[in-house]
Amino acid sequence: MNTPETVAITGLRSFVGQRLAERLAERGGRMRVVGVDLRRPYRLEGRVRFHRVDLTEPSAAIRLAEIFEAERVDTVVHAAFRRDPTPDLEYDHELQTIGTRHVAHACAAAKVKHLVMASSTMLYGARSDNPNFLTETHPLRGHPEAHCVMDRVAAEELLAQWQLVHSGTAVTVLRTCWIMGPTYWDFAVRHFAKPIVTAVLGYDPLFQFVHEEDCLRIFESAVLAPRPGVFNIVGRGVLPLSTYLRSAGKQSLPVPAPVLFRVRSYPHQAQTGDRPEGFYDYLRYLWVADGERGWNAFGEPHYTSREAWAAFISSRKLRRYR
Amino acid sequence: MSDLNTTDYGARGALSAEAREEGLVEVERALSQLRREIETRFTKVPMQRSLRSVDWMAFFDDLRRRFSTFGMSERSGEIDEFGMDEVVLLRSRALLDFLLQRYWRVEISGLGALPAPGPCLFVANRSGLLPYDGLAIAHVLAAQQPEAGQPRFLVADWLITLPFVQSYLARLGGVRACRENAERLLSQGQRVIAFPEGQQGAAKVFRKRYRLQRFGRGGVVRLAIERGVPLVPVAVVGAEEIHPILFKVGAPARALGLPFLPVTPTFPALGLFGFLPLPSKWGIHFGAPLPIESLGPDDARDELLVARLTEELRQSIQSLLDEHLKDRKSIWS
Numbered sequence: 001m002n003t004p005e006t007v008a009i010t011g012l013r014s015f016v017g018q019r020l021a022e023r024l025a026e027r028g029g030r031m032r033v034v035g036v037d038l039r040r041p042y043r044l045e046g047r048v049r050f051h052r053v054d055l056t057e058p059s060a061a062i063r064l065a066e067i068f069e070a071e072r073v074d075t076v077v078h079a080a081f082r083r084d085p086t087p088d089l090e091y092d093h094e095l096q097t098i099g100t101r102h103v104a105h106a107c108a109a110a111k112v113k114h115l116v117m118a119s120s121t122m123l124y125g126a127r128s129d130n131p132n133f134l135t136e137t138h139p140l141r142g143h144p145e146a147h148c149v150m151d152r153v154a155a156e157e158l159l160a161q162w163q164l165v166h167s168g169t170a171v172t173v174l175r176t177c178w179i180m181g182p183t184y185w186d187f188a189v190r191h192f193a194k195p196i197v198t199a200v201l202g203y204d205p206l207f208q209f210v211h212e213e214d215c216l217r218i219f220e221s222a223v224l225a226p227r228p229g230v231f232n233i234v235g236r237g238v239l240p241l242s243t244y245l246r247s248a249g250k251q252s253l254p255v256p257a258p259v260l261f262r263v264r265s266y267p268h269q270a271q272t273g274d275r276p277e278g279f280y281d282y283l284r285y286l287w288v289a290d291g292e293r294g295w296n297a298f299g300e301p302h303y304t305s306r307e308a309w310a311a312f313i314s315s316r317k318l319r320r321y322r
Numbered sequence: 323m324s325d326l327n328t329t330d331y332g333a334r335g336a337l338s339a340e341a342r343e344e345g346l347v348e349v350e351r352a353l354s355q356l357r358r359e360i361e362t363r364f365t366k367v368p369m370q371r372s373l374r375s376v377d378w379m380a381f382f383d384d385l386r387r388r389f390s391t392f393g394m395s396e397r398s399g400e401i402d403e404f405g406m407d408e409v410v411l412l413r414s415r416a417l418l419d420f421l422l423q424r425y426w427r428v429e430i431s432g433l434g435a436l437p438a439p440g441p442c443l444f445v446a447n448r449s450g451l452l453p454y455d456g457l458a459i460a461h462v463l464a465a466q467q468p469e470a471g472q473p474r475f476l477v478a479d480w481l482i483t484l485p486f487v488q489s490y491l492a493r494l495g496g497v498r499a500c501r502e503n504a505e506r507l508l509s510q511g512q513r514v515i516a517f518p519e520g521q522q523g524a525a526k527v528f529r530k531r532y533r534l535q536r537f538g539r540g541g542v543v544r545l546a547i548e549r550g551v552p553l554v555p556v557a558v559v560g561a562e563e564i565h566p567i568l569f570k571v572g573a574p575a576r577a578l579g580l581p582f583l584p585v586t587p588t589f590p591a592l593g594l595f596g597f598l599p600l601p602s603k604w605g606i607h608f609g610a611p612l613p614i615e616s617l618g619p620d621d622a623r624d625e626l627l628v629a630r631l632t633e634e635l636r637q638s639i640q641s642l643l644d645e646h647l648k649d650r651k652s653i654w655s
Contacts, residue, residue: 128483131502132404202485206405206492238403240489257485285483286498 003224004075004114005030008068010055010103011080012037012048015184015212016118020077020219021048034071036064037080055080055099056091061106068110075223078103079118084187085148087273093151100155101162108166114226116219119175121232121289122146123153126282132206133290136175136230146278170228174219177234177289180308181212182315187279193316197245200284201254206238208288211303211311218298227297234291235305241283247306248313257284404474404507405492411472414494418461421454425601426560430462431646432608437552439470441508444515444608445542446556447534447639448523451584452487453477453496454599455561459515460495462606473513476504478521480581501541508549515556518542518632525582527569531562532643540625540632543614547622547631552611555635557642560604563653565589565597602653607642 007024011017012035024033025047035041035048044050051067053060068076080103081096100117107115124134125141142153156173163171178188191197210233218233245252255263261276295301303311401407422428444463449455456475463473476499482488497503499516507514517523522535546553567584575583589596612635621627 129479129498129500131500131506132497133502133506135502200485202489204489206401206403238401238405240401240405243401 003031004226006032006034006071006073007075007077007223008034008036008071008073008112009048009077009079010036010053010064010099011078012041012044012050013039014079014081014083014118015179015186016079016216016219017077018042018044019212019216020079020223023216023220024223032071034067034073036067055102056094060099061102061109064102064106065109068106068112073110073112075114075116075226076103076107076112077116077118077219077223081118081152082148083185085146085274085278089147089273092148093154096148096151097154097158101158104159104162104166107169108162112169114170114172114223114228116172116174116222117156117159118219119152119156119173120149121175121177121234121287122149122282123156123175124287124289125149126205126285126287128285130286132286133288134232135290136232136293143278143281145275145281147274149278170226172222172226172228173230174222174294175230175232175289176215177208177210177232179212179215180209180312182311184212184312188282189312191279192244192250192312194250196251196253198260198280199241199245199252199254200260200280201256203257203284204240204242205284205286206288207241207244208234208238208291208305209308209312210235210301210305211308214301214303214308217302218294221298229293229297231294231297232289232291233294233298234289235301235303235308236291236295237304237306238288239306239309244306244309248309401493404495404497404503405489406472406474406495407493410490410493411495415461418457422458422461422604425599426458426564426604428458428462428560428604428606430606430608432610433466435554435610436463436466436608437554437611439467440513441511441549441551442513442554443504443508443542443546443551444473444513444554444556445635445639446515446517446558447532447643448517448519449526449531449558449561449564450599451524451565451567452597452599453481453491453524454564455558456496456515456517457494458561458604459556459558459606463513463515470513473515474507475515476517478517478524480521481524484580501545504545505549508545508551516542521581525570525584526562526567528562528566531566532559532647534636534640534643537632537636540628543628543631543635544622546612547614547617547628548619550615550617550619553614553635554611555609555638555642557607557609557639557646558604559607559643559646559650560602560653563602564599566600603650603655605646605650607646609638609642612638 009017009021012021018041021033021035021044024031033048035050036053038052038054040050049071053063078100080099082092086092123140123142124138125143127141140153140156142149159171214235215233242252260280263276444459446455446459453475460473460475472495474495474497477491477496478499482491482498497507504514504516518537519535520538543553565584565586567586569585570582571585572582575581586596612631614631
């Protein structure tokens, strides 16, 4: 497959969507970028052709297929996923699972050559019986209490099923671990950004992070030079959670798990509609992914886990003085 | 002799009473001068024990740091990818040396037959609730072949998910027992200590001691054949007696999320002190490696061959155990 000429990005307002669109538009040349989202993105006027499509609508697949055909799209980046879980479980399910279905069917109808999907290593699930390194072949078990994760597991399974029938479209799934960096922001980052970080008493799991620059660079190269398959996108190196917190000078507040899991009103947890296990088990058990395959395909990441964390912490500290 | 004595006493007795008095006063004066000098040179500044002089900020800072690193105050910034911390390992070495040499007086045999440094799979009988046996074998092997690095021991699921225990075991070189982990460690050229009896071995009641349980599903042998690494049987004698389980209680354990709650002579009776291991006499005996060099990776699919080799391995550990148990006169010596 050659370098694509027209790239469509669903979820243009998402972090990956917006920043990837900027990167691709900056490249110039013959490449055109088509954006799909509910609202118009910032700072992309004139560089991206924008179409307003609601992925939760039943007719979204038809509408997307029309756009893809009219714009002669050959590569689709599917990044329309919730950054933060919301209490609206039905909406999250419609957008993430059914939305992926719409995008996949539109790709098949419009004979799109390549589909890149943004996924997460959270989908493997934080389980006590995980091996120390999760490879791409490990089953996606998710976490039963995290609806946002389970919706995305369903979306990936759906895509795998779809791929069996529609072999004309190559699919690249990029599973990123928690992203850290100067500008990235989501529920996990918000948890770590606090001066006092709640942790589970007696547990100190190993953690890995990926820097946002590395993440975007890998998405860009996955679009430019298609390599079908599933890849874990993680930074090199693992460290215990306590070491990260200590290096940032943060105070950890270890709470026994049974107590922690009963506190439903914990500020950001209450907004997700999930039980707290859905988040805190990820601070309790191992869910480190093996990034060897991704590093071989897309090159060595520039930032290790520790450097990604340091970039995030130093930018937070600078922000205080701005 | 007697002559000399008499003259001596005679000379002393010859001193007049005044002269002796004077001499005593002289000595007294010299002593008091010396005392004064010592006092002026070495007086401590008197401690000011007032609330105002205590550095409360430092005190709270220390408290805060201790609390946030509860259970893990000694760590380095770097760990290896399975969570082993060299600093924790180094600090625990003295304690392990004491435990093995003085407390359990470990007797080691069969080191001559050890394979050359390189990836290797050691298979041992599992005994005792906490994985002291894994730590001990790893410690002995690390001392024997320091160039091959710290061996890693595999730990059953239920132990590796216990709060506190889990993070310490990982820092000391424990890895969750599963196929993926063992494969990765062996492919990195590390030595791995496996306990294929698993939880059944650790949870043996006292009357079943030193009777090997089923060896899982033959995964250890299959892995060794696939990776072409030596398979060394190891027998640990004495570790069964550190926590002799009289019987097991099910219902209250399930409430705590544990597979079972052991009742040992000391455990519920002495509270958490009951977890201290008893000072039995230990022996760690390495057997000859199993002859599997001629087998290729394809042979790992031969289930009957794997079953036969697993049984052979089990027998060799059992006979090592029996042999050394026969020689043992008492649990304690």
